[in-house]
Amino acid sequence: MKKRSTIRGLLLLITGLLTTVLLSGCDGKFVVFDPQGPVAQTQYKLIILSAILCAIVVIPVLAITVFIVVRYRDKPGNTAPYKPHWDDSKVLEILWWGIPIIIIIILGGYTARDTYALARTPKTAVTDVKPVEIQVTSLDWKWLFQYPDQNIATVNYVHIPAGVQVHFELTSDAPMNSFWIPQLGGQEYTMPGMAMSLWLQADKTGEFYGTGANFSGEEFAHMRFNVVAESQADFNKWVDSVKSSSNALTEAGYEVLATPGKSDEQSFSSYPPELFDSIVKKNGGHHMDMDMDKDNDDKVDTDEEKSDTKGAHDMDNMDDMGDMDMSNMNSSEMNHK
C-alpha cells in the first residue's frame, strides 16, 4: 500500500510539473502552425488533413484496445464470451485492410497534388510582380545571401519584400545543410555542387525565424538567421542603405568568410561577379552538365543492368539518381538564364 502511494505521489508531481510547464510554456511559438505565406499555408493544411485522417484510425483503435482489455480480463466471474478457437473472419479482415487502403488513397491523392503544386512557382502570381532572386550558400557555420538583381550580399539575415515571390537558389560550400523558414514554408537541403531551387513568399510584413536544419558540424546550433519581410518601399530603402553604408565582399573576403567559425550579421555592398556559380562549379557542379550530355548512354546502361542483375533495387535507385541530377540541373540552369 505504501509503495502504491509513492507511485501516486510521483504521478501527481509529474502532472503538476507538466501543467505548470505547459501553462508557462505558452510563450513558445508554434511556428509551423503559424503560416505566413502560401507555401507554409499549403503545408499546414496538409498537416491538419493528415492528422485528421490518421485520427480516424487511431482514436477507434485506442478505444477498442481499452474496451477489449477491460472486458476480457481473466477474472473470476467474467461473463464476457470466451471463444478460444475463433481465429478468422473474412469480413473483419476486409474491413481492416480496406479502411487503411482507402485512407492512404485519399492521403496519397492530396500528397501528389500538393507535391506537384509546390514543385514549381505558380504562374499566376508571376505576371504582375517580378520575383526576387536570392542565392543562398551555407558555410561553416553561417549563411551567405546574395541578391543578384540588387548586387548586394548579407550574412545571417535576409530581407525580402512582402507579397512578392522569392526564388531561393540553394547551395553549400561546406557539408550539406538545410534551409528552413517554418513560417514561410518547409525546408530544402543545401548541397555542395548542386543548385537547388525553393520558392517562398511572405504575405505580410514581419520578422521570421530561419535556421539551418541539417547537422553540419561543430557550431551547427548557431546557424540561425533572421528573415525580415517588409514592404517593397522599405525593402528598396534597405537595399540602398546596404549599398551605401557597407563594404564590398571581395574574393579574399569570401575566403575569410568561408573558413569555419561563427559569424554575426554582416552586409556587403557588392560581391564578386559569378560568385555563386563558381561555388557550385568548384564543388562538382560541372559534372551535372556531363551527366546531362551522357544521359542517353546512361539510360542504356541502366536498362541493361536492370534485366540481369539481382540487385534490381540498386539499379532502380540509379535511375532515380539520374533523374535527380537532371531535375536539379534543369532548375539551376533555368535560374541562371
Next chain:
Amino acid sequence: MYASIKSFASSFFVTGDPLIYGADVSIVLTSIAVLFVLFYFKKWGWLWREWLTTVDHKKIGIMYLFASLLMLFRGGVDALLMRTQLALPNVQFLQADHYNAVFTTHGTIMILFMAMPMMFGLFNMVVPLQIGARDVAYPFLNSVSFWLFFFGAMLFNLSFVIGGSPDAGWLSYPPLSEMSGSPGVGENFYIWGIQISGIGSLATGINFIVTILKMRAPGMKFMKMPMFTWSVFSSSIIIIFAFPILTVTLALLFIDRYMGGHLFTMDGGGFPMMYINLIWMWGHPEVYIVVLPAFGIFSEIVATFSRKRIFGYKSMVFALLSISILSFFTWVHHFFTMGSGADVNVAFAIATMAIGIPTGAKVFNWLFTMFRGRIRLEQPMMWTLAFIPCFVVGGATGVMLAVAPADYQYHNSYFLIAHFHQVLIGGVVFGYLAGIYYWWPKLFGFKLNERLGKYAFWLWNIGFYVCFMPQYALGFMGMTRRVYTYGWDMGWGPLNLVSTIGAFLMGIGFVFQVWQILYSVKYGERDTTGDPWNARTLEWSIPSPPPMYNFAVVPVVDERDSFWEDKERRDFAPAPPVPVSKLESIHMPKNSGVPIIFAACWFIAGFGFVFDWKWMAFSGLAGVGISLLVRSFTYDTDYYVPLEEVIETEKAAGRAV
C-alpha cells in the same frame, strides 16, 4: 623519449574532459575487478570452455542479451547526457564537439549495438526451440557472428577513451564525415566498428534463413510455424538484402578517407548524395529488420496471455512478408527535401504510406486475438499492451511524415525525433523487453520478479510519454535536431525541461530492471514445469532451462500451436514421460576457440586501420586468414552425446522413465 611518449599519449587517449576521465577510471576498475574474480575463483577454464568457445545457441543468445543490455546502458547514459545539456537554454554542461559525439554514439549504439544484438539474442534463445531443432543450421558460424558483433562493439566503444568518438551523426553523412570535415580517427572507429559487427549480422541472417528453411521439426509446414519464427524469417530476408549495401557503403567511405578516394567528397567529382541514397537503402530496411521480430514477439504473447489462437494467422504472415518487401521501396522518404523531384517524392511517399496498411492490419489482428479471449496481465502482456497505443500513435505520425510536402516542415525537426523514438522505443524496445520477460524463465529457469518489474514498467511508460510528447510540440516550434544548445528567445525551454524529466524516469526504470534481474536470480519464482505461462509453442514442451541438446526426442508436429492443442486434448494433465527406449545418442557440434580468435583478429585489423598502423592492420588480416584456414582443415567438428548422458539428464528432469 618522454616527450614523444607524452605527445603520443595525448593524441591517442582522449583527454581534457572529466566525464572521460571518469570513464577511464571506471573501465580500469571494472577490468581489474573482473580479472580478480576470474583469477581468484580460478574461473578461466570454465569461462573458456562454457562460454567463450561455446557454439550452443542458448548460451550465445544469453551472451547477446547481456552484451546488448550493457550497450543499452551506454546508449542510455548518452541519452541522459544529451537531455541534461538540453534541459534548459544555454546550459554549459557539454561542449559542442562533445555533444555531437554523444548524439552520434547514442544513435549508432542504440540501433547497431543494442537493438540488433538484443534481437539476435532473442533469435538465438527462441527460434531453434520453437521449431523443434537442436541447434541452428551453422552453430560455428553463429559463434563467429556473436564474436564479430562483440569485438565490433568493443572497437566502437573504445573510441570514447582512445582517439576520439565519431561526431558526424549516426549515419555519418559525407562530406562532413570525409577527411575534410572529420580529420580525426572517430569516423574510422565508426566505420570499422560497424563493418566488423555488420559481417556478423549478415552471417546471422543467412544462418537463420537456413535454420528456418531446413531445421523445422517434421510436420511443421510453413503455414504451421509460430508467428515469431515467421517474423525472424522475414527479418532475416531483409538482412541478407540490406546488409551487403551497408558493407559496401562503409567500405566506400573508408576508401575515400583512407586512400584519398573521391566517391563522396566535395572535390574530385565526388557525389555525396550517392552515399545518402546507399546508406538509406540499408537504413530504412534496417528499422524493419529490428521491428518485425518485435511484431512476432507480440503475436506469441498476445495469443498466450489471451488463451486464444492468434487471429488472422494468414493475414499476419502476409503482412510480415509484404512489409519486408515494401521496406526496400521507401528509402527516399528520408530526404524528400533533397530535391529529388516531384515524381520521385510522390512515388516514395505513397510507398511509405502503404507500409502502414499491413502494419495496421497486424494491430487489428492482435486486438482481435484478445477479443473474446481471457487476458492475463503478466509482465510480458503488460509490455505488449503498452506497445499497442504507443505504436499506433507512432505509426500515425509516421504516415504524417510520409506526406512529402508536409515533411518539408517536419524534416530534421524534433517532430521527427519524437516519431522515430516512439516507434523504436514503443515498438522495438517494448517488444524486446516483452520477449525477454516472456522467455526469461525458459532460458534461466526462473521468472523475473513482478513487483520490481511493475515499477520498471510504469517508470518506462510514464517516462516515455513525458519525454517524447513534448518533442512533437518542439518540432512544431521549429526546434531542429542535433543542436547542442539553444537560447531563451524561442520559448523551447519549458518543454525541453519536461522532456529531460521523462528521460530520467526511463533511466530509473532501467535501474529497476537491473535490480529486478539481480533480485530474481536469488528470489525469483522457480519454473519447474517448463511451461510457466501455459503457453502454446514447442519451446515450452521441454524443461527450463532446456538441456544442451534441447529436444531428447525430436517432436512431430501436425498442426499450428500443436503443443497447446495437445495440452487441451489431454485436459491440461501433465505430459506423460517418454520411455527410455525411445532415447538415443544425440549428434551435436563441438565447441571451438576459432570464432573468438577470428573476431579478435578482425578487431586488431580494425584498430590498425583506424590509426593507420599498417603493421597492425595487416597482421590482423593475416590472423583472419589463418583462422579461416585452421577451421577449413578441422574435420573433427562434431560428436555424439552418449545415450547414458541423455537418459540421465532426461530422468533428472522427470521427462523419461
Next chain:
Amino acid sequence: MQHAIEHNHSKHAADSHDHGHHDQESMKVLGFWIFLVTDCLLFGTLFATYIVLKGHVDGGPTGKELFEIPGFVAETFILLTSSFTSGLAVLAMNKGKVNQLIGWLIVTAVLGASFVGLEINEFVNMVHEGATISTSAFLTAFFTLVGTHGLHVSVGLIWMIGLMVQLKMRGITSVTRRKITVISLYWHFLDVVWIFLFTIVYLMGVM
C-alpha cells in the same frame, strides 16, 4: 507432439547418422547459395556506384583513354577458361578421380593467378600514367569495383590451394565433395560478375 520420430535406434543408428551428415553438407551448400545472393548485392551496389560516377572524371583521364583492349580481352579469356576448367574439376570429382580433380584445380588456380597478375599489371600501368585511385570519382569507383572482384579471385585462390591439400590428405569424401562444390560455385559466380565488369566497365568504357 505425443508422437515422436520412431527411430529404430540399434539397427539404423549408423544409417541415420550418415544421413544426418549428408543433410548437413547439403545445408551448407544452400547457405553458400544465400551467401552468393548477398555477394551479388554487394557487387550490384558497387556497379550502381560506378555507373553513377563514371562521368565524374574531374578533368582526369576517362575510361576510353585508359583501358587497353588486348589487356582486358586477355583477362576475360583467361577467367572464362578457368571457369571451364573448374567445371572439368567437378566432373572429375563426380567420377571419383581424385588426381584428375586436383590436376584441373591446379590448372584453374594457375589461370586464376595469371588473371590476377594481369589485373595487377593493368593497375600498375594506370598508376604510372597518373591515373590513381585519388585522381577522380570515376577512378575511385573503377579501382574499387574491379579491385573488389580481383580480391575475390585472390581469396578464392588461397582457398583453392587449401582445398587441394585437403584433397591430397583425405581424398573425396562427403565433406571434401561439398567443399569442392562450393568453391566451384564461387568460381563460376566470379566469372559471371566479370562478364558484367567486362561489359559495363570495359566495353562501354572504350566505346
